[in-house]
Amino acid sequence: MKIAYRHLVQHIEENPSIDQMSDSLFQLGHEHEIDGGIFDMEFTPNRGDCLSINGLLRDLAVFYTVNLNQEVFTEKLNELQLDFKNLSKNNCPKISFLKLEIDQVPETYKKSLDNYFTDLGLNKNNFFTDVSNYLSYETGQPTHCYDACAMSGKLIFHEIEKNEEFETLLDKKITLTGKNSVFSLNDNVINLAGIVGGKSTSCSNKTRTVIVECAFFLPEAIIGKSVKYAIQSEASHKFERGVDPESHDKVLRRFIKLVSEHANIKDMSIISFEYEDTPIHQLPVNVHKINQIIGINITEDDYLNYLSKLNFGIDKDIIKVPSFRSDVKTQNDLAEEVARLIGYDNIPKSEISIPKNDKTNHKDLENKLRLFLLDHGFYEVINSPFVSLPAEDAIRVDNPLDSNREYIRTNITNSLVENLLFNERRQKDSIKLFEISDIYSSSKGINKKRKLSIIASGRVGENYKDFSKKINKKYLAILFQEILPNEVFDFKILSRELLDTKIKNEIVSLEVDIDKFSDDILSYREISSPPDNFNEYRPISDLPSSIKDISYSVMDFSKIKDLTDLLLNYQSDIVKNVFIFDYFKNEKTEEIKIGFRFVFQSKIATLTASEIDVIYNEIIIKSLDIKGITIPGM
């Protein structure tokens, strides 16, 4: 909600700057951003009472001297004759109507009203609607204006459940479905209660006689409707969060006053329907409890002084919660009020000591398994559980984000196949992935199984010993046998037939219940543990990469170190990776053959052959500067 600084500060004696007021608002828990002289407020959903100038000023009164001196019409009012029936008193326990007739519609507004529109950059509508909108901003109570000329007949408030088309005053046609609280006139819906009024009874620039409806709707009757019908209104936002049930008389009298400042009122009358008394929440004064909750030591006088600043009534040992604070119900709520006033950051810390527990980590087995896979070049992935295709026993999402995410996966392997193809498309030729996840299915209730799935394809590794070896079933079987010699795992070869790829490497996979692993794995001694800190993350490129290999013949073995130091640490914006993929020492010829693979990739654009050649040639020249090294065939 946008609230202008100058609309607030004009009521505050100390005249705080916008930054001072901003600090006060933050301390009170009212998050906001400042844009020019406007606070863009983001109130927590329990503080519907703050959605107005007056509401915010009531909170700011704990720091400043606030004068809420808006004038209201004070004289006696005639009773309005209105054919109205409330058939849903639970949803609307209180409602008032005011009828006003003016001699002519004003062409211009007084500064106080005009500033609301200009300061907040709002469009004007028609006189009565403009007054209503301003009043909602000032008091927090939404009102709705009907053109009295269109209101003859029987007016009913009720909750209906029938499909009916309804045209809003914003010219939007919606079809009401399910249960809705509405106002009907002669059996036609004229107002979707608390959300938006209808076109047929809306005011215009010509309206001189208005019926103003001022209601207290239960949040439950309003909530979800604005989203359902895609109508964002200030009124629904306020009703959903709760308005002050005791404000009607004052708000309507303020309405009269504002109208009277702009036009001569020829006639006015009012009627209120109150079906139940608003309960006054009362809590015993218990400063000991408040001190215990917050961990401070304030006196009862200080405590009660804090509460009275927030309009709480104090009657001997009883605290009376003001009608606009429907969120305050318990001693913990009162403690929060005190804590806000003191300032959360001003409450000193108090040493906490949690008794140590001797429970072992029940995920030890799973963690050991992860470290074993890590040591053998596997990368852990996490996939979304949402899939498009139903499987047998798959759980269906009632309200999916889209049809591609309508079911919950019943296996991990399919996700890993997608991950594999994703990486193959990025020129990866050694892919080893695993995921551990709960997998759910629906068969006589919801079933959960914790599973490990692995997938592997391509080269065993990048280093010169593994480079030419291909991953196959045997490779994985040996790997697992190494740590779990007594267990047999059902590795599968996945067919590439239906996959969109030309790569031919075997895909080996395994999906198994975590329960299948015995405690034997706990004896596995990992080679190293995951790091505590990582290097600074470098954004990755999605552009294609290119590969260039260089094979050297080295006769002077002492130069090997110079060569590897030079090439493995080669610095260039486009050299993404370099590693030794081949190493062979020929004892007979006393020669070492060593091959380096360079992976080129740019973060800016796809590299051309000539761009790569520039760096490639530079590498060759620099490396051949080392004596005793040649590149066969060059």
Next chain:
Amino acid sequence: MPDHKDITPPKLTKDRGSLHPINHMKDSIMSLLVSFGFEIIDGPEIETEEFNFDMLNIKKSHPARQMHDTFYVENKSNLLRTHTSPVQIRGMLEKKPPLALISGGKVYRKDDDATHLPMFHQVEGIYVDENISFAQLKDLIYKIIYSLFDDGVELRFRPSYFPFTEPSAEVDILSKEGKWLEILGCGLVNPVVLENCNIDSDKYSGLAFGLGIERIAMLKHGVTDIREFYKSNLDFLSQFK
């Protein structure tokens, strides 16, 4: 002089994989909390409305319960948990105070944009004992944040609202660029929630806190797009080893 023909082959670089950075972050936070005395508990990702909402004092009218915020499954009989808090409820129903429990894992909300995903991760903790105060909660949060970030990082507590805690707070840290960044939510357990779990709220009080793992991982590693975590791109994953 060494014989120039006697050479050790180049070091055989072991191709190590990596833990997923989100799981790694989750594990680190959980280990830290275990060292403080918390016990790890688990719960299902597919939950009932009762555990996910009712027991946590989230009213039927609360916006979070709407179809546009929560994924419901199997004709609304169950839902995908929107937070790990229902695990705390299960823990409180099972164990007697004093209890200090943490749970971590996947949670689901009906969002999908550059900063929100329909699936993300949380770690939540709860400590119920006699005379737990907001001042003690602050002490614990300072300890957690100092361990996760630099010791002495500036932080602030802001009043906030969660139906299951009262008072409630959100905690921000000051970034190197001088910007306040929201890190976690916390508060004293609402006595209504304790009573829902058959815990005498006159005798016991509790503190609770919850962290979004992705947010912390993004801040710690400098990842700006949350979606990168879930593309399973080896170029991305290989940076976290």
